[in-house]
Amino acid sequence: MAEHFETDAVIIGAGPCGIFSVFELGLLDIRAHVIDILDRPGGQCAELYPEKPIYDIPALPIVTGAELTQRLLEQAKPFKAEFHYNQMVTELAKQPDGRFLLKTDGDLSFLAKIVVVAAGGGSFQPKKPPIPGIEAYEAHSVFYSVKKMETFRGRDVLIIGGGDSALDWTLNLQPLAKSLTLLHRRDEFRAAPDSVNKMRELVAAGKMQLKIGQVTGLKGENGVLAAATVKGSDGSIFDVTTNAMLPFFGLTMKLGPVAEWGLNLHENLIKVDTEKFETSTPGIFAVGDINSYPGKVKLILSGFHEAALMAQEAFHHINPGQRLVFQYTTSSTNLQKKLGVA
Amino acid sequence: MAKITFIQHNGTEIETNGIPGMTVMETAIKNQVPGIDADCGGACACATCHVYVEAEWTDKVGARNPMEEDMLDFAFDVRPESRLSCQIKVSDALDGLRVRVPEKQF
Numbered sequence: 194m195a196e197h198f199e200t201d202a203v204i205i206g207a208g209p210c211g212i213f214s215v216f217e218l219g220l221l222d223i224r225a226h227v228i229d230i231l232d233r234p235g236g237q238c239a240e241l242y243p244e245k246p247i248y249d250i251p252a253l254p255i256v257t258g259a260e261l262t263q264r265l266l267e268q269a270k271p272f273k274a275e276f277h278y279n280q281m282v283t284e285l286a287k288q289p290d291g292r293f294l295l296k297t298d299g300d301l302s303f304l305a306k307i308v309v310v311a312a313g314g315g316s317f318q319p320k321k322p323p324i325p326g327i328e329a330y331e332a333h334s335v336f337y338s339v340k341k342m343e344t345f346r347g348r349d350v351l352i353i354g355g356g357d358s359a360l361d362w363t364l365n366l367q368p369l370a371k372s373l374t375l376l377h378r379r380d381e382f383r384a385a386p387d388s389v390n391k392m393r394e395l396v397a398a399g400k401m402q403l404k405i406g407q408v409t410g411l412k413g414e415n416g417v418l419a420a421a422t423v424k425g426s427d428g429s430i431f432d433v434t435t436n437a438m439l440p441f442f443g444l445t446m447k448l449g450p451v452a453e454w455g456l457n458l459h460e461n462l463i464k465v466d467t468e469k470f471e472t473s474t475p476g477i478f479a480v481g482d483i484n485s486y487p488g489k490v491k492l493i494l495s496g497f498h499e500a501a502l503m504a505q506e507a508f509h510h511i512n513p514g515q516r517l518v519f520q521y522t523t524s525s526t527n528l529q530k531k532l533g534v535a
Numbered sequence: 536m537a538k539i540t541f542i543q544h545n546g547t548e549i550e551t552n553g554i555p556g557m558t559v560m561e562t563a564i565k566n567q568v569p570g571i572d573a574d575c576g577g578a579c580a581c582a583t584c585h586v587y588v589e590a591e592w593t594d595k596v597g598a599r600n601p602m603e604e605d606m607l608d609f610a611f612d613v614r615p616e617s618r619l620s621c622q623i624k625v626s627d628a629l630d631g632l633r634v635r636v637p638e639k640q641f
Contacts, residue, residue, distance in 0.1 A: 241580040314574065322611045323639040355608045378613050383605050407612065443609040445583065445641050446574055491576075 195300040198275070200226050201511060203295055203305040205282050208236020210481030210496030211311035212265040217504035218309075219272025220528055223511060226303060227274050228295070230281045230316045235262035237313055237482075240444060251494055261493075271533045277301060281316050285454040285477070293476065307507045310456075310463060310472070310479040311496070314446035322353075322440050324408055334418030335438045339366070347371050349434050351421055353408060354441030360384035362439060363392055363401070373401040374433050376423060380405050404433060408440075451483070459485045469506035470499045476510050478503045537630040541568045541586075544638040553625035559634065560584040560621035570636035577621040582609035583641060584620040586634040596623055596632070611641060 202218055204211045207229035215225050233239055238247075238258030246255045253261070280297040285308060288294050295303040319337035321327065327335055336344070339362055350370040352363050355377040361384075367373045375392065380403075382389045395401045406425040412432065413419040420432040448461050457464045457473035462485035465471060470478050480503055481496035489495070508517050522528045529535030539553040539562055551566040553559065563571035563584070572583035579602050588596050593616055599607065603622045607613050620634065 237575070241575045242578045245578050245580065320609065320641040323641065324611075378608060379604075381604075383608060409612075442611065442641065443582070445572075445581070 195302070197302045197304075198226055199304045200224055201305065202226070202307045202309060202507065203228065203293070203303045204274075204309045204311055205229075205295075206236060206311035206313055206481070206483075207231070207234040207276060207278070208311060208313050208481065209238055209261060209265055209493045210313075210500055211236065211309070212262070212269050213497050214309050214311055214480060214500040214503065215269040215272055215274040216265075217500045218507060219269065219274070220522070220531060221504050221508045221517070222531070223307070223504070223507055224272070225274045225309075226277065226305070228277045228280050228282055228297060228301075228303075230279070230318075232278050234266060234276065234278075235259065237446075238262050240317055247493070249492060249494065271531060281449065283450050285450075287474065287476075291476070306476070306511045308477045309500075309503060309507070310451065310477065310483055311481045311500075312451055313482045315448040315451060315461075315483070316446065317444040318447050318449070320440075320442040320445045322408065322442055324411055326411055329416050330411060330413060330418045330438070333416050334413065334436050335440070337440065339439065342366065342369065345370055345437050348437040350374070351376060351433055351435035351438045352441065353377070353439065355379070355382040355384060356441060356443070357384045357388065358441040359439075360388040360392055362441070364388060364395075367395055367401050370437075372434070374404055374435065375401065376404045376406060376408065376421075376433065378405070378407050379426065404431075406431075411438075465499075468502065470503040471506055478507065537625050537627055537632065539625065539629070540631075540633045541571070542589075542633060542635045543570060544636060553629070553632075555624075555626050557625050558621050559586070559623040559625060559632070560619070562625060563620060568636065570638075570640065571620060572640045573621065579603055579606055579619060579621055582606045582619060585610040585613075585637055585640060586618055586620045587614060587637070588616045588618050588623075589633040589635065590616065592629070592632050592634075595628060610637075611639070612637060 201223045202225040204227045207227045243259040280299045284296040293308050345366050346369045350373045353376045363375045396403045406423040408421045409424050410422040463479040465479050465484045467486050480499040482491050537553040539551050541549045553562040574583045575581035603619050
């Protein structure tokens with residue numbers, strides 16, 4: 194659904210540095226919208242290591258990725274940023290009035306006075322298994338996500354993987370597929386035990402098949418898949434009939450559209466200065482893992498520092514000529530009011 | 536120092552000096568070995584540092600841990616000698632280790 198927003202700042206990326214940018218900008222009365230390709234906040238902390246402890250966040254001797262995200266959201270809450278998930282920013286262009294127009298793949302558009310790229314390692318995208326010739330089938334027969342369940346009605350569906358995505362879609366698509374095969378490299382599943390049990394019941398009832406092995410090749414013509422060749426865990430080679438294959442191998446990070454926004458890059462990272470963390474385009478900033486400068490250390494805490502300095506220049510960009518009086522949250526009633534504690 | 540050799544898909548061999556205590560993945564990154572992506576930086580959370588341990592080394596390197604076994608579900612073309620290189624600690628006992636890098640991590 195097409196929607197348009199006008200705002201002070203758009204932050205690309207809802208990872209720790211993106212969320213902390215909401216806070217730092219908020220203290221200077223800069224309102225922000227945050228856009229992320231994932232379906233939830235946290236970025237790598239949510240996708241790669243939600244339950245794994247981080248030991249180098251100042252003052253938090255041990256914190257998980259999920260908890261750090263929650264704490265940052267709580268800290269940024271007074272500033273009421275709007276978060277837009279499942280959206281990839283595809284276009285970013287400067288307008289004649291000096292503002293920036295951003296468009297997403299989900300039909301959202303934004304006009305913003307400043308932009309903060311806090312995109313980490315880039316956008317998370319589904320891993321595509323390097324099966325020879327797989328690209329030829331991607332338009333018709335190979336899918337990395339389910340956008341519409343109807344696409345799979347009446348088809349011979351092959352789902353590959355052992356996690357929640359693979360098991361959830363197995364259970365959801367089984368009733369409408371002509372046939373459904375779940376293929377996994379071992380007879381153990383990371384997915385929720387309840388889903389695994391339900392899958393095994395369907396197999397026992399003869400309503401779907403479970404195969405243990407890995408795909409080695411694809412057969413088909415003119416972009417239409419006919420079968421996947423599988424090497425079984427016992428070394429046997431067999432074909433699984435399918436014209437709709439869904440591999441679920443998790444997500445990987447790709448720089449994605451960031452490379453097309455005319456910003457100076459260095460080894461796929463955005464070059465910034467170390468005073469304002471501004472890119473080669475004034476008004477566009479980059480913080481966190483996505484930026485590059487001499488001596489850069491890819492730590493979450495570096496991104497926090499960068500966000501604080503970025504916000505100072507963002508203020509000047511939005512309010513040219515206006516003096517910014519530096520204030521501490523410990524003593525400034527003005528800041529405490531913004532935080533809702535005074 | 537422990538010599539660790541990364542064999543590329545095309546047969547090219549890259550010799551590195553591993554420092555005991557570091558992981559094989561970190562050794563690869565430090566030496567800019569192509570094909571070891573290590574998206575997650577060593578948290579055993581991405582399966583993009585997948586290697587095949589050469590047969591004569593599999594015993595010395597040891598078995599996969601359960602977290603690594605789960606994570607290998609996200610790797611492609613997993614074989615009995617598959618390991619995630621972030622889960623192999625360099626030690627003097629591994630001096631001479633040879634691992635093969637898959638054609639593509641993903």
